[in-house]
Amino acid sequence: MVDAVQDERVRQVSKWRQALIRPELGSIVGTIAVFTLFAFFAYDSGMFKPQGILNWSIVSAQFMIIAVGACLLMIAGEFDLSVGSMIGFAGMMIAVFGMVLGLPMWLAILITFVICAAIGAINGIIVVKTGLPSFIVTLAFLFILRGFTIFIPQTIERKTIIGGIKDAAEGDWLAPVFGGKIGQPIFRWLGDAGFIDTFQRGSREGQPVIDGIPMLIVWAIALIIFGHILLTKTRFGNWIFAAGGDAEAARNSGVPVARVKILMFVFTAICATIFATCQVMEFGSAGADRGLLKEFEAIIAVVVGGALLTGGYGSVIGAALGALIFGVVQQGLFFAGVDNSLYRVFVGVILLAAVILNTYIRRLITGER
């Protein structure tokens, strides 16, 4: 009897509503709302001029890079609270290997990636083997990594910031992959043709105000595409959903749950390292306080993007839009001349709103009560 009633209700779902009900819905609505809002309040501020767009795009791209890793890991049913510390640690490793030990920059970057991926694997192995909540295990690594990030440069260089990396990276083949820019000729042409502004005076007179797309943005887009295809279009993606949805059921069906989870910890660590490398190459220095609180920003972007904190449900596109919302608001408040501390208020409010909305959408999709 109950069956029949349910059936009828299920069949009433229209195509329109079906297209609407998806994990990304909350973040799509949020993105539209945020852009509309700033179009009203900050249109004249230059926020939507090329320089302004580049400004919030870079900030958003930073959020996106770590959000993609956090998103896949969360769908696989785990957290990583050590992302922020990993960013600081990875940056410091590059500086230590490249500056203190004097290795070529490409080697320093590669060694750092190997070390950080290994730490991600250790995180994952401990979580999988002990069955402890990843919350606790990665919280431990949050402190361990941050501690080393402060301890190492203080011990060998007696300071917490190691600079001069830009000069050391000069002529290196790998460093521009993270710190360089692409599309300079296009922007030069756009500047010459008058589509974008050019500098009117100074040493760069005649050059366009934007001389290329930073590799940071390229990495963000590449990671989003990679993550989205991996999650929705491959076998492995199905295993990610299964591992997070119900590890026991997945194991019963022959899904290598342990391997999936460990690999996702490694991927999250790699994303953090990409972030760190881009940052170090851009700033030309590594600081012991880099990446502070980034783990929470990544998790919030993922949750705003529609992922379920308990795993098994979510979307990379949603997480990317969540990151975009953060970038736009953080910089938009600056453009609109609003005090920056209100950004935190906003983060709290949007987190709450997103979680409430997403819980509702999810109930519609899954029929859970």
Next chain:
Amino acid sequence: MPDSAMPDSTTPGSTMRSPIIEMRDIEKHFGSVIALAGVSLDVFAGECHCLLGDNGAGKSTFIKTMSGVHQPTSGEVFFEGKPMSFSDPAAAIAAGIATVHQHLAMIPLMSVTRNFFMGNEPVKKVGPFKLFDQQLANKVTMEQMSAMGINLRSPDQAVGTLSGGERQTVAIARAVHFGAKVLILDEPTSALGVRQTANVLSTVDKVRKQGIAVVFITHNVRHALAVGDRFTVLNRGKTLGTANRGEITPEELQDLMAGGQEMVALESSLGGTV
């Protein structure tokens, strides 16, 4: 996925040939606890063999031994006539023994297709990449579901929107599609309503007719009698015997399960409703 693993020569309810799986005098001890004290059971292809027993009778331990989760302390297992010992569930699954658990079978947040092909995803090559063949997976899922009498709105529908009985049916259809020769159903009807139970029982009947051996674990005599060809009753870790269909009454089965006397006394006061 072709259904090549399915035995094609078997006619349902055929004359007794050798059983597809035979368990002889299985004992299982956990430390000082004797969970199984000599259980024997054989199942033929195309037969539904019901394993009945009250809570704590050892049903779960027994089927876990059958599906490779536990290794018997003593006793022999013959699979397709050959002695066999499964070191883990994966070995049993590879041999064609599939278990459908009451819970732990489906992931509610995932679509029916994704659940159906979980761990067995079909892939197609796109350039250098191997991608999940969603179209094929959706098509097969829809076909298999409608063969089992479930009309899905869409293969993208989350399993959470299905009823308990439909979920069991998806799990059974999945096991059959991936070549199960022996299907162990662990209390598939215990949490279901009347109508859903009827659906699951009719699914069991369809599966049996395809020539698959079904081991149906239950403590509900009526559900067992509805589909069972043979009935084995477990009590306190021992087999109390096996009866053929038509040779035993529901009352006798009930008595065996409960261990005799007390039930008789109860029965009169309850008017035979249990």
